[in-house]
Amino acid sequence: DVQLVESGGGLIQPGESLRLSCAASEFTFSTYALSWVRQAPGKGLEWVSGISGNGGSTYYADSVRGRFFISRDNSENTLYLQMNNLGPEDTAVYFCAKSPGDYNHYYFDHWGQGTPVTFSS
Amino acid sequence: QSALTQPASVSGSPGQSITISCTGISSDVGAQRYVSWYQQHPGKAPKLIIYDVTNRPSGVSNRFSGSKSGNTASLTISGLQAQDEADYHCRSYTSINTLVFGGGTKLTVL
Numbered sequence: 001d002v003q004l005v006e007s008g009g010g011l012i013q014p015g016e017s018l019r020l021s022c023a024a025s026e027f028t029f030s031t032y033a034l035s036w037v038r039q040a041p042g043k044g045l046e047w048v049s050g051i052s053g054n055g056g057s058t059y060y061a062d063s064v065r066g067r068f069f070i071s072r073d074n075s076e077n078t079l080y081l082q083m084n085n086l087g088p089e090d091t092a093v094y095f096c097a098k099s100p101g102d103y104n105h106y107y108f109d110h111w112g113q114g115t116p117v118t119f120s121s
Numbered sequence: 122q123s124a125l126t127q128p129a130s131v132s133g134s135p136g137q138s139i140t141i142s143c144t145g146i147s148s149d150v151g152a153q154r155y156v157s158w159y160q161q162h163p164g165k166a167p168k169l170i171i172y173d174v175t176n177r178p179s180g181v182s183n184r185f186s187g188s189k190s191g192n193t194a195s196l197t198i199s200g201l202q203a204q205d206e207a208d209y210h211c212r213s214y215t216s217i218n219t220l221v222f223g224g225g226t227k228l229t230v231l
Contacts, residue, residue, distance in 0.1 A: 035220070044124065044225030045159070045167065045210050059218055062122050095166060105214035107157035107172040114166060 002027050002110040004096050009115030012086045022079040022096035022112055030054065030074040033099040033106060036081045038092035039114075048094070049081065053102040063089075083117075091119040125150065125211055125223035132229040138199040141226045143211030144192055149221055151192040155214035158187060158196045161225075162207045170209075171196060198228070206230045 008020040020036070035050040049070040050059040058070050069082040079096050093114040099106035126144040133139040143150065143158075150156055156174045159167035169178055171187035174194060184199045194213070198205055211223040 037222075044127075044208075045161075045212070045222040046124075047212070047220040047222060050220065059220075061219060104218055104220070105153070105155045107155070107169060107212070108159070108167075109169055109172075109178070111166040111168075 002098065004098060004110060004112035006094060006096055006112045006115035009094060009117045011118050011120040012090070013120055014087060016086050017082070017084045018086060018117060020081040020083065020094055020115060020117075022081075024077045024079065024096075024098070027098070029072075029077040031102060033102050033104055034072065034079045035097045035099070035104075035108065036068075036070060036079075037095045037097050037108075037111075038090075038117075039095070040089075040092045043092075046092070050104045051079070052104070057104070059104055086117075086119070088119040088121075090117060092117060122215070122219060122221055125213060125221055127209075127211060127223035127226045129224070130227045130229065132231055133198075133201045134231045135201050135203065137201050138197060139201060139228065141196045141198075141209055141211075141228070143194040143196070143213075143223045145194075145213055145221070146192055148216040149213040150189065150194050152216050153214045154189075156187070156189060156194040157212045158185075158194075159210045159212065160207050161210065167210060201230050203230050 036048040097108035098110040158171040161167040
């Protein structure tokens with residue numbers, strides 16, 4: 001079965017940076033687009049960023065563009081999200097999600113269990 | 122990139138049918154066939170239940186169905202069961218190559 005396991009979440013202070021990872025297994029990693037989706041406490045889902053299979057195309061929501069950077073290491077089957085200049089609005093559970101093909105418009109057929117990022121004042 | 126509009130909550134009794142709407146604009150829901158729906162139980166990851174407006178993944182009950190008219194997509198659940206109680210999220214691709222979710226709808230089975 002497809003496995004997506006996120007890690008790297010934790011407590012954050014104003015202006016800090018954090019890098020999330022998503023380790024994938026049981027599928028040919030480099031041939032699928034991946035995304036990060038977050039969910040603030042008690043709120044709906046928010047798409048954050050997406051990346052093509054070879055990493056050559058990246059996409060961002062306006063709320064994070066210029067602060068967050070998505071990347072992937074196809075030799076390690078790992079997806080990353082570098083998050084800079086963090087603030088309270090970034091408090092959320094961050095999920096990685098896989099598409100069934102190498103296009104950003106595809107739906108998400110598999111999700112990880114999420115890693116929490118919590119703002120600490 | 123405004124979120125798609127969903128009702129905050131809907132409810133129904135076992136055996137009844139309910140419909141959840143998901144309203145966007147002409148450059149997202151209205152322009153695309155790439156609308157999908159996800160079911161999320163508390164503390165769990167979302168699960169795909171409808172993709173490309175009307176398609177059901179293998180293993181998803183045929184009590185779940187999707188449709189679209191203009192800028193509004195809809196999810197219908199027929200023959201409500203207790204285990205259907207969950208949050209439901211719609212998602213659309215947009216004409217500027219981004220993705221947008223709705224605010225989520227909490228379904229209560231009475």
